[in-house]
Amino acid sequence: MRETRSTCPYCGVGCGVVIESKGEQITGVRGDPDHPANFGRLCSKGSTLHLTASAPITQHARLLFPMRRAHRDAAPQPLSWNEAMTLATDRFEQAIRTHGPDAVGFYLSGQLLTEDYYVFNKLAKALIGTNNVDTNSRLCMSSAVAGYKATLGADAPPACYDDLAHARTLFITGANTAWAHPILFRRIEDAKRADPRLRIIVADPRRTDTAAAADLHLPLLPGSDVALYHGLLHLMLAEGWLDRDYIEAHTQGFEALRVRVAEFTPRETSRLTGLTEPALLQAAAWFAGLDAPGEGRSPTLSLYCQGLNQSASGTAKNAALINLHLATGQIGRAGAGPFSLTGQPNAMGGREVGGLSNLLPAHRDLANPAHRAEMAAFWGVPRIPEQPGKSAVEMFKAAAEGQIKALWIACTNPAQSMPDQALVREALRRCDFVVVQEAFSTTATAAFADLLLPATTWGEKEGTVTNSERRISRVRRAVAAPGQARHDWHIATELAQRLEGRLRPGEMPLFDYSTPEQVWNEHRETTRGRDLDITGLSYALLDSAGPQQWPLPAGQASGRARLYEDGVFPTEDGRARFFDTPFEPVAEPRDVRHPFSLNTGRLRDQWHGMSRTGNLGRLFGQAPEPTVDLHPHELQRLGLQPGDLVHVTSRRGSIVLPAAADEGLGPMQAYIAMHWGEEFVSGRSARGEPLAGVNALTTPRYCPRSKQPELKHCAVKLLKAELP
Numbered sequence: 145m146r147e148t149r150s151t152c153p154y155c156g157v158g159c160g161v162v163i164e165s166k167g168e169q170i171t172g173v174r175g176d177p178d179h180p181a182n183f184g185r186l187c188s189k190g191s192t193l194h195l196t197a198s199a200p201i202t203q204h205a206r207l208l209f210p211m212r213r214a215h216r217d218a219a220p221q222p223l224s225w226n227e228a229m230t231l232a233t234d235r236f237e238q239a240i241r242t243h244g245p246d247a248v249g250f251y252l253s254g255q256l257l258t259e260d261y262y263v264f265n266k267l268a269k270a271l272i273g274t275n276n277v278d279t280n281s282r283l284c285m286s287s288a289v290a291g292y293k294a295t296l297g298a299d300a301p302p303a304c305y306d307d308l309a310h311a312r313t314l315f316i317t318g319a320n321t322a323w324a325h326p327i328l329f330r331r332i333e334d335a336k337r338a339d340p341r342l343r344i345i346v347a348d349p350r351r352t353d354t355a356a357a358a359d360l361h362l363p364l365l366p367g368s369d370v371a372l373y374h375g376l377l378h379l380m381l382a383e384g385w386l387d388r389d390y391i392e393a394h395t396q397g398f399e400a401l402r403v404r405v406a407e408f409t410p411r412e413t414s415r416l417t418g419l420t421e422p423a424l425l426q427a428a429a430w431f432a433g434l435d436a437p438g439e440g441r442s443p444t445l446s447l448y449c450q451g452l453n454q455s456a457s458g459t460a461k462n463a464a465l466i467n468l469h470l471a472t473g474q475i476g477r478a479g480a481g482p483f484s485l486t487g488q489p490n491a492m493g494g495r496e497v498g499g500l501s502n503l504l505p506a507h508r509d510l511a512n513p514a515h516r517a518e519m520a521a522f523w524g525v526p527r528i529p530e531q532p533g534k535s536a537v538e539m540f541k542a543a544a545e546g547q548i549k550a551l552w553i554a555c556t557n558p559a560q561s562m563p564d565q566a567l568v569r570e571a572l573r574r575c576d577f578v579v580v581q582e583a584f585s586t587t588a589t590a591a592f593a594d595l596l597l598p599a600t601t602w603g604e605k606e607g608t609v610t611n612s613e614r615r616i617s618r619v620r621r622a623v624a625a626p627g628q629a630r631h632d633w634h635i636a637t638e639l640a641q642r643l644e645g646r647l648r649p650g651e652m653p654l655f656d657y658s659t660p661e662q663v664w665n666e667h668r669e670t671t672r673g674r675d676l677d678i679t680g681l682s683y684a685l686l687d688s689a690g691p692q693q694w695p696l697p698a699g700q701a702s703g704r705a706r707l708y709e710d711g712v713f714p715t716e717d718g719r720a721r722f723f724d725t726p727f728e729p730v731a732e733p734r735d736v737r738h739p740f741s742l743n744t745g746r747l748r749d750q751w752h753g754m755s756r757t758g759n760l761g762r763l764f765g766q767a768p769e770p771t772v773d774l775h776p777h778e779l780q781r782l783g784l785q786p787g788d789l790v791h792v793t794s795r796r797g798s799i800v801l802p803a804a805a806d807e808g809l810g811p812m813q814a815y816i817a818m819h820w821g822e823e824f825v826s827g828r829s830a831r832g833e834p835l836a837g838v839n840a841l842t843t844p845r846y847c848p849r850s851k852q853p854e855l856k857h858c859a860v861k862l863l864k865a866e867l868p
């Protein structure tokens with residue numbers, strides 16, 4: 145039996161795993177006792193990874209050979225890798241030469257490794273000359289990126305997991321950590337056991353398992369987060385709980401925010417959020433950390449995730465929360481700071497290589513001419529195009545309008561996960577040539593592919609990922625790739641090398657990689673002198689010293705746990721910025737025709753569109769079937785019993801699923817888990833086309849700054865379905 149240290153491929157906690165294998169079969173998995181994210185623990189998903197890798201149905205569902213469809217209604221037929229890559233190169237070259245570089249797009253995934261991401265990003269921006277590279281991480285954390293940059297000056301979570309053990313107050317807002325980041329929640333429980341003085345506040349419209357463990361649950365009205373944070377700041381200001389010295393020494397822009405929050409009186413905040421004034425006062429006192437006389441200011445750590453990010457005002461929500469930390473000096477010290485949790489295992493790595501349509505490597509901005517010039521020089525090309533690329537929703541909208549002719553989708557399933565499925569499916573139908581690079585043949589998106597390319601997956605790949613606390617871990621291969629599956633970086637490199645021969649013949653090759661380590665070494669060089677400098681980090685150091693946090697510049701032996709301890713921020717004057725933002729209600733408010741607020745989210749035991757977790761019966765123990773959850777009073781009012789089938793209808797589509805009772809929901813609120821695809825939830829678009837899953841309903845409206853769509857809220861109506 146062999147043992148291989150690697151990283152869990154599910155959530156952003158980034159737990160270390162030890163893979164047990166025999167021959168080319170993965171036989172077991174256990175938590176890596178030496179990994180600083182989990183110290184040997186695994187949750188229900190991580191601890192069953194070996195079963196998802198070995199289940200017979202998984203083998204059946206694996207895409208093992210390149211496959212081509214002669215036309216969209218035809219069954220896919222196998223072809224050789226050479227034929228497949230020739231076809232792909234021909235069709236991408238044709239689109240570029242006929243319609244220009246912006247006629248092609250690449251839609252990637254926070255589950256790709258950093259090396260995979262790097263090659264795709266360089267292929268698009270340096271070789272083809274388009275910034276049409278985006279990722280499902282746009283649906284996950286782009287508001288956190290925009291929030292950090294607007295306030296602290298860089299996309300860098302300043303805290304670390306160890307801070308859980310130092311905090312006196314945890315402010316968990318827009319995150320169901322107990323289900324979405326289970327091992328982190330175990331650490332929160334440890335911290336509470338170790339120090340019963342730890343206070344946990346949870347701001348969430350639902351009484352989730354996380355909220356049930358809180359000392360104070362703030363069941364705010366959906367979308368009212370900014371009003372809550374402004375209201376808390378108003379209270380702290382009135383009570384004299386701000387850290388005036390910190391504001392004076394390390395920030396700018398407080399005066400405008402002070403004027404802004406003047407109107408968020410306790411009464412007005414209570415009206416906007418639905419929270420009681422005493423609850424608001426309690427939360428403000430605990431957050432400020434001055435309520436234990438003689439002990440100084442106790443540290444407050446905020447944890448937040450999709451409840452803030454997946455919003456049409458996602459940037460404002462992130463930044464308004466960070467305002468609270470800056471105003472109280474709750475940052476840059478043990479146990480304090482605004483700590484955004486990433487949903488996916490490598491959403492951070494994608495940010496680091498600049499694998500989004502508005503970014504360039506090492507936290508450079510596409511909009512910055514100096515940054516474009518730096519990367520053009522580094523990559524050895526005349527220029528990086530100035531024209532911003534299309535973000536996720538924009539890319540599919542452009543394809544639906546016929547502007548994008550060739551689309552390359554890697555390791556993600558937009559035909560299930562993107563909002564407004566009618567739009568996305570129209571885009572996939574209309575696009576002339578769709579390549580899907582995937583491990584599994586059964587995703588909804590695979591059904592739209594002209595060309596299917598088999599990719600390796602967890603247990604078969606080599607590379608790196610970065611977790612929520614900026615910690616880079618190795619992903620290692622335990623078994624050989626099945627069939628003819630190839631690594632994602634390798635497929636991207638081959639496309640690049642073939643296109644290079646046609647688009648810039650005779651010039652210096654840009655993609656001379658034969659191992660992922662070569663890609664890593666080039667990537668880390670882009671970070672030299674930047675805030676995330678990792679020039680001191682090599683595969684050899686990761687092998688000998690284990691996972692490391694960035695920054696880790698050359699000459700240092702280990703990374704930095706916490707940022708901004710000196711109070712200096714990566715802005716022009718070294719000061720953090722207060723973000724003066726109005727409170728905006730949700731993009732699609734409830735009305736008479738659509739009177740319910742629909743929230744979408746995760747189950748504890750499923751992952752994304754279930755490509756992997758859906759193959760294992762035991763992971764259906766928590767939730768055997770999809771449901772639309774409502775408070776028992778709402779069920780009664782609608783004349784429904786649990787289990788009755790219900791039409792859930794938004795302005796874009798309608799789905800049918802059984803009703804279930806959840807006392808944790810408020811009045812006029814409904815909740816549906818996002819994992820269930822077409823095998824489980826069928827429906828129709830407003831025009832009558834067949835659709836599936838909760839994203840038949842969701843809105844494509846997005847935050848103007850981060851371009852992250854509002855997956856957490858849309859207005860729906862509910863009607864009991866008549867049985868035939």
Ligand code: SF4
Pocket residue numbers: 152153154155156157158159182185186187188189190191325326327328
């Ligand atoms: Fe994997 Fe996340 Fe569970 Fe850790 S908490 S084992 S990273 S799914």
